[in-house]
Amino acid sequence: ETGVTQTPRHLVMGMTNKKSLKCEQHLGHNAMYWYKQSAKKPLELMFVYSLEERVENNSVPSRFSPECPNSSHLFLHLHTLQPEDSALYLCASSQGGLASAYNEQFFGPGTRLTVL
Amino acid sequence: GESVGLHLPTLSVQEGDNSIINCAYSNSASDYFIWYKQESGKGPQFIIDIRSNMDKRQGQRVTVLLNKTVKHLSLQIAATQPGDSAVYFCAEDRGGTGRRALTFGSGTRLQVQP
Numbered sequence: 001e002t003g004v005t006q007t008p009r010h011l012v013m014g015m016t017n018k019k020s021l022k023c024e025q026h027l028g029h030n031a032m033y034w035y036k037q038s039a040k041k042p043l044e045l046m047f048v049y050s051l052e053e054r055v056e057n058n059s060v061p062s063r064f065s066p067e068c069p070n071s072s073h074l075f076l077h078l079h080t081l082q083p084e085d086s087a088l089y090l091c092a093s094s095q096g097g098l099a100s101a102y103n104e105q106f107f108g109p110g111t112r113l114t115v116l
Numbered sequence: 117g118e119s120v121g122l123h124l125p126t127l128s129v130q131e132g133d134n135s136i137i138n139c140a141y142s143n144s145a146s147d148y149f150i151w152y153k154q155e156s157g158k159g160p161q162f163i164i165d166i167r168s169n170m171d172k173r174q175g176q177r178v179t180v181l182l183n184k185t186v187k188h189l190s191l192q193i194a195a196t197q198p199g200d201s202a203v204y205f206c207a208e209d210r211g212g213t214g215r216r217a218l219t220f221g222s223g224t225r226l227q228v229q230p
Contacts, residue, residue: 006159
């Protein structure tokens with residue numbers, strides 16, 4: 001596969017469940033991002049990893065836990081979510097990290113999450 | 117992948133007409149801007165970018181104009197086609213040293229009438 005892939009594409013979970021979202025980039029990039037896209041807000045940056053080190057955490061609740069085992073993979077672990085966490089979760093990658101200028105980000109297709 | 121439920125401004129154009137989508141950005145220090153297109157069921161897709169040392173940049177059927185004086189960005193699509201129907205986002209790189217990141221606008225929905 002090419003580009004940025006995400007699995008699963010759709011996920012329905014209860015508030016007591018634990019699940020994980022997976023993102024993989026095949027572009028040789030050094031930085032990866034998690035965004036939340038909900039119905040009533042613009043894209044919200046959640047986490048950024050640059051060279052596998054978390055460099056950004058935008059006041060995201062602890063029920064969201066990211067993991068970046070290597071530069072190609074990014075996970076978002078979910079536990080005890082709330083219905084208001086239902087949204088499209090997008091992963092992106094870029095060649096440079098946050099200190100790099102002109103840093104185009106490439107997005108995956110997203111995971112549509114519904115919390116019941 | 118669409119922002120379902122978000123009350124996006126909508127631009128409706130006839131097939132073959134030119135489209136102009138506008139975006140106001142907030143940070144005068146932003147030095148890099150990107151336009152993304154998001155079709156239903158997909159993630160945002162890069163269309164074109166522009167650096168702050170330029171006023172205009174052209175791609176295939178698309179042109180981005182940057183007016184730094186009024187902090188305004190526009191995307192022009194020539195000869196709009198049904199496949200151009202999507203939500204369009206502008207993003208600004210807040211610039212500076214150290215941590216840089218993209219900030220996205222809320223988007224404009226483009227509807228192309230056949």
